[in-house]
Amino acid sequence: MACKAALELWNDLPADLAESIARCLPCPFDRFCMSRVCSTWRRGVRHLQKQPIPPPTPLPWFLLPYRRVCDHPRRGTRYGRFFCVLCNRIHRVRVPLNTGGARFFGAYQGGWIFIAYGQNRRHVLIYLPVLHTQGRPGNRLPDVVSWNGNPERRMFILAATLSAPPVPSKNCVAAAIIMTIPVEFPKLITIWRMGSLRPTFCRTTPMDVEDVIYHNDAFYFINRDLNLLECKPNFQEEAPLEQLEVRTKELRFLPMMIIGDGADVRARYLVESRGELLMVVRLSLDQKETSSFSVFRIMRPHPAHADYCWDELPELGGRMIFVEHGCSISYEVADFHGSQEGVYFHDECFYDDEVRMIYDNRGRDREYPCSDNGRCSELPDDVQCLYRAFELTEKRLVFDGVVHTTFMEGYWKQGKDKEAMDNY
Numbered sequence: 001m002a003c004k005a006a007l008e009l010w011n012d013l014p015a016d017l018a019e020s021i022a023r024c025l026p027c028p029f030d031r032f033c034m035s036r037v038c039s040t041w042r043r044g045v046r047h048l049q050k051q052p053i054p055p056p057t058p059l060p061w062f063l064l065p066y067r068r069v070c071d072h073p074r075r076g077t078r079y080g081r082f083f084c085v086l087c088n089r090i091h092r093v094r095v096p097l098n099t100g101g102a103r104f105f106g107a108y109q110g111g112w113i114f115i116a117y118g119q120n121r122r123h124v125l126i127y128l129p130v131l132h133t134q135g136r137p138g139n140r141l142p143d144v145v146s147w148n149g150n151p152e153r154r155m156f157i158l159a160a161t162l163s164a165p166p167v168p169s170k171n172c173v174a175a176a177i178i179m180t181i182p183v184e185f186p187k188l189i190t191i192w193r194m195g196s197l198r199p200t201f202c203r204t205t206p207m208d209v210e211d212v213i214y215h216n217d218a219f220y221f222i223n224r225d226l227n228l229l230e231c232k233p234n235f236q237e238e239a240p241l242e243q244l245e246v247r248t249k250e251l252r253f254l255p256m257m258i259i260g261d262g263a264d265v266r267a268r269y270l271v272e273s274r275g276e277l278l279m280v281v282r283l284s285l286d287q288k289e290t291s292s293f294s295v296f297r298i299m300r301p302h303p304a305h306a307d308y309c310w311d312e313l314p315e316l317g318g319r320m321i322f323v324e325h326g327c328s329i330s331y332e333v334a335d336f337h338g339s340q341e342g343v344y345f346h347d348e349c350f351y352d353d354e355v356r357m358i359y360d361n362r363g364r365d366r367e368y369p370c371s372d373n374g375r376c377s378e379l380p381d382d383v384q385c386l387y388r389a390f391e392l393t394e395k396r397l398v399f400d401g402v403v404h405t406t407f408m409e410g411y412w413k414q415g416k417d418k419e420a421m422d423n424y
Contacts, residue, residue, distance in 0.1 A: 106160050
């Protein structure tokens with residue numbers, strides 16, 4: 001009776017006050033929990049999302065590894081753990097049951113996740129809000145590749161991104177960094193229209209390509225020489241999926257030395273921020289833990305020169321940059337009360353150990369470390385750890401559903417995914 005009386009009391013809360021409370025909750029998970037209290041609170045949350053100036057797009061969540069491997073019944077429930085930067089907490093969220101044992105290799109805003117069932121095969125793009133599906137949901141991605149007259153080979157996707165939301169798929173083009181199985185060639189870049197099961201465009205690069213991004217109607221790939229390859233797809237919507245024209249242009253950059261007090265370059269990322277393309281360089285002193293970051297913008301040194309150059313930013317200037325191969329993203333601190341500027345990163349020390357990732361399906365190497373996670377608050381070397389207070393300091397963790405931690409956009413698309421909330 002007391003609980004019923006309390007619920008009736010909350011139901012009597014004025015709608016504008018409920019909306020004001022919801023506005024004070026920056027985390028989408030907290031707003032969702034608020035909407036489950038009573039109908040008045042639910043209306044307050046929904047009314048906030050329908051305002052002319054709705055809450056900003058949620059910050060990415062870090063997807064954490066499973067602490068242990070366990071079997072689930074056929075109709076059981078599987079939960080994933082996500083670390084929220086805004087509220088500095090881990091949320092336990094229901095995820096599709098059939099993601100167990102899959103390798104996660106990227107994300108796209110709105111709740112889309114790239115995974116490979118069985119570590120090195122059956123690549124798909126799944127939509128996390130569709131939680132009730134018992135089969136293997138998602139859009140199939142290519143699993144084989146052939147180019148320059150070479151025999152068809154199985155492909156292993158390291159990182160991928162999209163040109164647009166994959167619904168409808170006819171207007172969406174995908175790009176990926178891949179390797180072949182068996183490993184006989186360096187990394188390849190591939191491009192195809194969503195729905196096609198064969199990459200339309202495939203080529204090698206002079207140096208190992210490290211990251212890919214879609215920016216200003218083109219895909220950009222960066223290699224270890226810090227040069228960019230621009231790939232601009234062009235197609236007719238009514239044309240067969242296999243018909244795709246890709247125009248390429250190489251952007252060469254002046255050689256430069258990235259100085260990091262003896263540190264080695266561990267990774268390079270591409271991210272779009274304030275309308276321009278940035279390169280984020282991750283440095284490590286001992287090849288184990290991240291020591292610093294540097295951020296660069298593109299500059300053309302002189303009209304008479306054909307080459308571009310990378311110009312280092314002295315500070316982040318109010319940016320929050322989340323780095324991950326294929327899906328790095330930047331936000332403004334001013335849009336999120338209580339947030340801190342910085343480069344947010346996670347442990348991905350096995351990204352360059354492709355052979356180990358490809359061939360070890362069930363062995364001990366399915367255990368990956370998850371200790372090098374943090375935020376670089378001030379460039380270049382103010383590095384602080386994230387979510388170690390949550391007992392994630394073990395040097396080795398068993399991964400059931402992921403190969404490395406990655407991040408995803410909060411998958412409430414401004415309140416439009418009611419089905420996802422009802423199945424939560």
